Amino acid sequence: MIRLDSVSKSYDGGTTWAVRALDLHVREGELMVLLGESGCGKTTTLKMINRLIEPTSGRIEVDGTDAADRNPVDLRRRIGYVFQRIGLFPHMTVGENVAVVPKLLGWPKPKIDGRVDELLRLVDMAPGEFRVRMPRNLSGGQQQRIGVARALAARSNIMLMDEPFGALDPLTRASLQDEYRRLHGRLGLTTVMVTHDMTEALLMADRIACMRDGQIVQVGSPHDLMTRPKDDFVRGLMQTPKEHADRLESIFQKQEPHD
Amino acid sequence: MSSEVAQRATECLGNLPDYLGQHVQISALALAIGIAVSLPLAILGVRSRTLRWPTLTAASVIQTIPSMALLALFFPVLVGLSHVTQWALGVSISALGFLPTIIALTLYSMLPILRNTVTGITGVDPAMTEAARGLGMTSMQVLTRVELPLALPVIIAGVRTATVWVVGIATLSAPIGQTSLGTYIFSGLHMENWIAVLFGCVFAAALALVLDQLIGLMQSGVSGRRSGRVAAAGIGLAVVIGGGAILPAFQGILFAPPEGQARNEKPRAGEAKAERTYVIGSKTFAEQYILAAAIRDQLADHGLKARLREGLGSAVVFRALASGEIDCYVDYSGTIWVNQMKRETIPGRRAVLEGMTWWLAREHGIRCLGPLGFENAYALAMQRKRADDLGVRSIADLAEPSPNLHIGGSYEFFGRPEWTRLRDAYYLNFAQRRQFQATFMYKAVATGEVDVIAAFTSDGRIAAYDLVTLEDPKGVIPPYDAVLLLGRRGADDVALARALHPLVGAIPVETMRQANYAVMRDTDTKTADQAGAWLRREIGVAPGKNP
Numbered sequence: 001m002i003r004l005d006s007v008s009k010s011y012d013g014g015t016t017w018a019v020r021a022l023d024l025h026v027r028e029g030e031l032m033v034l035l036g037e038s039g040c041g042k043t044t045t046l047k048m049i050n051r052l053i054e055p056t057s058g059r060i061e062v063d064g065t066d067a068a069d070r071n072p073v074d075l076r077r078r079i080g081y082v083f084q085r086i087g088l089f090p091h092m093t094v095g096e097n098v099a100v101v102p103k104l105l106g107w108p109k110p111k112i113d114g115r116v117d118e119l120l121r122l123v124d125m126a127p128g129e130f131r132v133r134m135p136r137n138l139s140g141g142q143q144q145r146i147g148v149a150r151a152l153a154a155r156s157n158i159m160l161m162d163e164p165f166g167a168l169d170p171l172t173r174a175s176l177q178d179e180y181r182r183l184h185g186r187l188g189l190t191t192v193m194v195t196h197d198m199t200e201a202l203l204m205a206d207r208i209a210c211m212r213d214g215q216i217v218q219v220g221s222p223h224d225l226m227t228r229p230k231d232d233f234v235r236g237l238m239q240t241p242k243e244h245a246d247r248l249e250s251i252f253q254k255q256e257p258h259d
Numbered sequence: 260m261s262s263e264v265a266q267r268a269t270e271c272l273g274n275l276p277d278y279l280g281q282h283v284q285i286s287a288l289a290l291a292i293g294i295a296v297s298l299p300l301a302i303l304g305v306r307s308r309t310l311r312w313p314t315l316t317a318a319s320v321i322q323t324i325p326s327m328a329l330l331a332l333f334f335p336v337l338v339g340l341s342h343v344t345q346w347a348l349g350v351s352i353s354a355l356g357f358l359p360t361i362i363a364l365t366l367y368s369m370l371p372i373l374r375n376t377v378t379g380i381t382g383v384d385p386a387m388t389e390a391a392r393g394l395g396m397t398s399m400q401v402l403t404r405v406e407l408p409l410a411l412p413v414i415i416a417g418v419r420t421a422t423v424w425v426v427g428i429a430t431l432s433a434p435i436g437q438t439s440l441g442t443y444i445f446s447g448l449h450m451e452n453w454i455a456v457l458f459g460c461v462f463a464a465a466l467a468l469v470l471d472q473l474i475g476l477m478q479s480g481v482s483g484r485r486s487g488r489v490a491a492a493g494i495g496l497a498v499v500i501g502g503g504a505i506l507p508a509f510q511g512i513l514f515a516p517p518e519g520q521a522r523n524e525k526p527r528a529g530e531a532k533a534e535r536t537y538v539i540g541s542k543t544f545a546e547q548y549i550l551a552a553a554i555r556d557q558l559a560d561h562g563l564k565a566r567l568r569e570g571l572g573s574a575v576v577f578r579a580l581a582s583g584e585i586d587c588y589v590d591y592s593g594t595i596w597v598n599q600m601k602r603e604t605i606p607g608r609r610a611v612l613e614g615m616t617w618w619l620a621r622e623h624g625i626r627c628l629g630p631l632g633f634e635n636a637y638a639l640a641m642q643r644k645r646a647d648d649l650g651v652r653s654i655a656d657l658a659e660p661s662p663n664l665h666i667g668g669s670y671e672f673f674g675r676p677e678w679t680r681l682r683d684a685y686y687l688n689f690a691q692r693r694q695f696q697a698t699f700m701y702k703a704v705a706t707g708e709v710d711v712i713a714a715f716t717s718d719g720r721i722a723a724y725d726l727v728t729l730e731d732p733k734g735v736i737p738p739y740d741a742v743l744l745l746g747r748r749g750a751d752d753v754a755l756a757r758a759l760h761p762l763v764g765a766i767p768v769e770t771m772r773q774a775n776y777a778v779m780r781d782t783d784t785k786t787a788d789q790a791g792a793w794l795r796r797e798i799g800v801a802p803g804k805n806p
Contacts (some may be wrong), residue, residue, distance in 0.1 A: 052393055077395030087390030091408045091482070100404075101394050150394070 001190045002026040002049060002158065007058030009044050009214075014056075018044045022213040031184055031191045033201040035237065036211035042194045045211070049192060050079045062158065073115050077101055080151030080189075084163040086143050088135040094146055095131035097165075101154040122183070132208040141172035148180065152187070159184075161193040165200065177204055199241045202226075210234050226235070267454040270786065277510040279462060280354040281597050282439040283503020286426045293368030293421060298414075298785060299375030300369075302402065311377060318370040326428045329366065330435050333359035334575055347394030354576070355568065355584045356436040356722065360429070366705060367428055368421040375417025415478040419471050426467040430459060435575060436568045436584075438465070440692075442804075445570045449544050450787065451698050451779050466624050470778060517579045518732075537755065538566040540576045540588035544697060545778045545787065546635060546717060546771065550589045552791030556758065557800065561758035573671065574598070581623045586749040587759070590636055594618065597676055607736040619744070626750035628759055633717055633768035636739035638673065638728040639681075640714035642704060646727050650770075657711065658686040665691045667709035677736055678713070683699030684735045696781070708728035717768055719776020741766070761800040770797050 002025070009019040019041040026032045034042035047053040048060060051072040060067040067075060088097050095116050100111045117127040123145040133142055144164060151159055164180075165173040181204050184191055201208050202222045206209055209219045210233070218230040226242075229235035295345060299671055306312035321329070337354035344350050352358060383406050391405040407414075413684055430441030443459030446452070473495040480488025541551035551567050558565045568585050577599060580587045593714075596602050605611065612630060619625040646652070649660050657664070665690040671694060673679055681687065689711070700722045704712045714721055714728065716739075721728060726743045743762060749755045774794045777785040785793070795801040 026576070035682050050393065051390070070441075073397050075395075076393060083390050083393065085386040087386050087393075089387065089405060100396075104395055104400065199705075231503065256376040 001029040001030070001063065002192065003050075003061040004045070004063070006074050007045070007048060007055045007060060008054065008057050009041075009048060012176050017076065017214050018165070019048070019055075022214070022216055024209060024216060024219070026192055027038040028190055029188055030202060030206045031181070031193065033205035033208045034192065034194045034211055034214075035196070035198065037196055040211045041214035042211050043162055043198075044214075046162055046192060046194050049160055050076045051074070078156050079156070079234060080154075080156045082147050082151045082159065082164040084166060086140075086147045086167065088143055088146055088150075090135055092135075093131065094125075094135060095127075097135065097146055098150045098153055100150060101170060105154055110207040114200050115153060120185050120209070121155060122152070123149045124179070124238040125149075139172075141176060144168060144176060146192055148183070152183075157187070157189055159191040159193075163193060163195055163197075164193065166197070167197070173200075180204070198237055199244070202238075202241055207223075210237055238250045263683035263782075264454060265454060265737065267784075268458070271458040273511070274443070276506045276508075276512075278440050278459075279466070280435070280503050280506025280510075282426070282429055282441075282463070282466065283500060283506070284358050284433065285357070285364060285437060285439060285505060286422075286429050286470075287500045289364030289425050290312040290368050291417070291428075292361070292365045293425070294372060296365070297369045297372035298376060301373045303381070303782060304373070305380045306379050315370075315373060315377065318366075318373050319734060321366045321637075322370045322400060322757060326363075326367065326431050327434075330359060330363045330428075330431055330574065333362050334435055335806065340577055341582060345635070350364065353584060354582060355571070356432075356438075356578050359435055360439075360632065362423050364429055364432075365673040368425050369422070371417040372414070373417075375420075376410065376414050379413030379417075380406050382413065382415055383409045384601050390623070394584050412478060412482055414568055422474060423467045423472045425777060426463060426470065431569050434572045435573050436526045436579070437542070442570065444548075445543065448696060448698070451781075452547065452784075454536045466499075470496075479645050484662045488641060499565045508535070513634050524751070537563060537587060537749065539565055539567050540579055540585035541567065541572050542576055542588075543570050544715075544725055545790075546715075546775050547779065548787035549591065549624065549790045550631075551793060552788045553794050554587060554589075554743075556791060556795060558755070558758050560801070561753060561754070563758055569679050580625060580744060580746040585715035585745050586755070588744060589631065589741050590744055591739040592630070592742055593677075593739040596737055596776040603676070604744040608740065610741070612740055615690045618626070620750075624747045624750055626745040626756075628745055628756060630740040630742050631742055631766045632764045633766050634739050635715050635741055635771075637677065637713050638716050638731075639666075639711050640721060641703065641711050641730045642723050643727050645707070645710060646729075649672060651729065653732050654681065654685045654687075654735075655732055657729070661687045661689050664689055664710040665693065665708070666695045666701050666711045667695050668713035668715070669697055669700065670694050672713045677686050680735050684733050717771045719772040720779060722772065723776055723780065725786070735775060741771075762798075766794065767798075771793060773797075 004022055004024040005020045007019060008017060010017050019082055022041075024045075034045060044053055048055045048063065049067070051067055057146050062070075062075065062079070065255075071153065089100070092100075097121055098116045099112050107115070111239040116131065119122060120130055124259065130138075130142075135146065138146065144167075149163070155229055165176050168176065178199060183189070193204065204220060207219060207221050208225055210217045212233055217224060218234050220228075225234055226238050229238055277514075302315055304314045311652070315374070324332070334354055337352065339512070341352045341354050346351055375639075380798045381801055383571060387405055387409060388401055391401040396404060430440050430444055431438050433445040435440035440459045440463045443455045443462075447459065449456030466576065473492050476488055477492035477496070480486070480492055497616050537550050539554050541547035548569060551569060555565045555567060570578070571579060573594070576585070576588055576594075580588060592615050597613050598617055601614065603616075616627040618649070619627055639657070641651065649656075651657055651660070673694065693703070697715070697718075700712050701724055703709045704726065714726065717726065720726075743759060745755065771794070774790045774797075777790045778787055779792065792801070
């Protein structure tokens with residue numbers, strides 16, 4: 001579905017590399033997480049898929065065609081994108097935000113209206129109540145639901161998500177993670193998601209690509225990475241959520257006698 | 260006194276449709292062009308850093324040019340351009356009034372709009388533009404659907420600033436011949452008609468305030484999606500601008516003074532089959548307004564149509580005559596001799612007149628119809644008592660006391676060559692020199708704020724304030740015979756010359772002084788029209804009408 005072939009990106013003419021000779025294959029229907037610390041090149045990699053950033057070298061294939069051969073604007077309209085800072089347009093209503101891409105694609109108005117309501121219901125927001133609200137009157141969680149609905153609007157089956165739930169409080173984050181995972185399965189999406197949150201990666205991913213210094217260190221299912229980490233870096237990454245879980249468990253056990 | 264105030268206010272009100280209407284027109288047009296030019300320029304500036312700096316710097320530099328100077332600067336430029344179009348296309352463009360005003364006001368309106376648009380767009384959260392690009396907007400769509408709407412409040416704030424500036428600065432267009440609310444202010448200032456000055460200020464301020472509020476309402480309506488507000492503001496703006504466009508047509512109908520004394524065109528007796536309308540110019544002081552009114556009435560009595568272009572700067576009015584913008588005005592021989600001909604020696608009254616007449620015809624195709632009969636020269640004047648105390652009778656007596664004396668003059672005087680010559684010839688070295696508008700200059704010498712002033716010999720206030728004029732034994736000050744000048748188009752116009760001939764040599768200086776004083780004095784003040792009519796009756800050129 002999405003194939004990156006020896007893709008590199010340098011912002012300074014080759015002195016330093018944000019992404020270096022990266023190979024990655026995302027299969028149809030898969031939820032692939034790019035995991036790594038800040039500055040490891042995961043966001044650059046994501047943005048090269050819809051050509052928000054042009055690769056310095058290498059080849060990117062989307063849906064069987066070379067992305068470089070496609071009109072970047074057209075390419076982006078076919079690929080859903082959920083932004084780290086949500087990025088709803090404050091001068092547009094919720095409904096208008098969701099309708100942005102269908103409008104760009106020139107859909108007839110009745111079709112757009114129907115699609116907006118359908119999407120609002122899909123992300124559990126009552127259309128009658130929310131369609132005409134302004135984004136600033138929504139909570140963070142509600143805003144990112146709209147962000148997801150907007151990304152889905154043009155029926156694209158490929159979704160790119162850049163730390164989509166990072167700005168939300170933990171409870172909201174957990175419920176949105178669950179909901180997105182369900183949507184992903186139900187709509188048959190192919191998703192590439194960037195995060196530095198190990199727990200999020202483990203809970204949501206079909207496969208995880210661990211990145212360091214612009215390169216992929218290991219790709220595999222959460223189980224693979226947990227049980228057969230390739231090196232200390234991956235082991236360290238996987239260790240963090242496990243340690244959290246262990247510490248939480250010990251706290252609960254100590255507290256049990258008092259209950 | 261209060262009935263006089265009421266009378267002046269009624270007169271002012273009578274001109275309101277024309278003045279206010281034209282003020283709205285020039286302001287609205289300049290702003291519309293300013294917005295139309297600045298917005299694309301600012302957008303280019305946002306996209307390209309190499310363009311941004313020169314654009315904003317140029318706009319800032321324009322802003323630092325004093326408004327008055329900027330308005331005046333376009334006159335010579337347009338005169339030059341007019342020669343070019345005349346030569347290339349056979350069409351001449353008017354270098355006075357409308358065109359230079361619109362250009363200058365447009366330039367003034369640009370800086371706040373440019374700067375706020377650049378600031379507004381560059382201030383848009385990068386997350387917004389990235390989201391817009393990520394969803395698949397073209398860079399044009401990013402601009403029109405995201406950047407401009409989000410920058411709109413800042414852009415509109417710039418438009419509001421520009422509006423207030425333009426409405427204010429538009430008042431300064433009066434001296435280059437554009438009618439506006441400034442016409443009240445300038446003619447009021449020159450004629451000591453404070454009611455008129457106040458009238459102009461109040462209406463200009465009110466207009467600026469109303470437009471500012473309407474645009475503000477429009478903005479809050481747009482960003483708050485309150486269609487009621489947008490509609491109300493839109494209707495308000497349409498009423499103001501549309502009203503401005505049609506108001507001048509109601510001149511003489513709305514607020515018309517009771518006796519039908521409409522200013523520019525009086526009902527004409529008999530032979531009104533004039534083919535063209537002559538344009539009569541005047542400079543910025545009372546005598547010029549009075550003479551322009553008298554000339555207009557004189558032409559009217561001979562069945563010729565005329566209109567006035569009043570309150571033009573001294574240099575502007577001459578060039579306007581030379582370029583055919585105006586057909587006729589009164590100048591002074593010494594002014595032409597020194598300012599235009601750049602002569603240094605003063606050969607005597609007759610020689611100056613003859614030399615000037617010959618030079619004007621040869622160099623500019625201007626016809627000097629002849630002297631009106633009086634001089635309006637510069638003369639150093641003092642309070643009679645002060646002069647007696649110091650024992651001063653002639654300018655030569657000033658050499659010794661001058662280091663302890665203050666001298667006042669018009670803005671023009673100290674820049675003229677005769678001041679330099681006067682100073683050198685009589686060894687004058689004043690402690691301080693101050694520049695005044697004529698009205699304030701006479702008041703300053705009367706109150707003792709200055710000791711000596713460069714007065715005008717035909718000014719009624721010399722007698723009214725009991726001033727003495729000092730003799731010029733060395734003959735340094737050139738003669739200033741008032742002369743009637745006809746421009747290129749009027750030079751061979753027999754009808755025009757015949758109509759104006761009765762004025763040549765007909766106005767004694769005493770009559771001119773009385774007429775001047777009638778419009779400047781504080782009680783029983785006359786308008787320039789009334790004084791002009793009085794002058795014509797006094798010298799016997801008006802047909803037998805009774806006062």
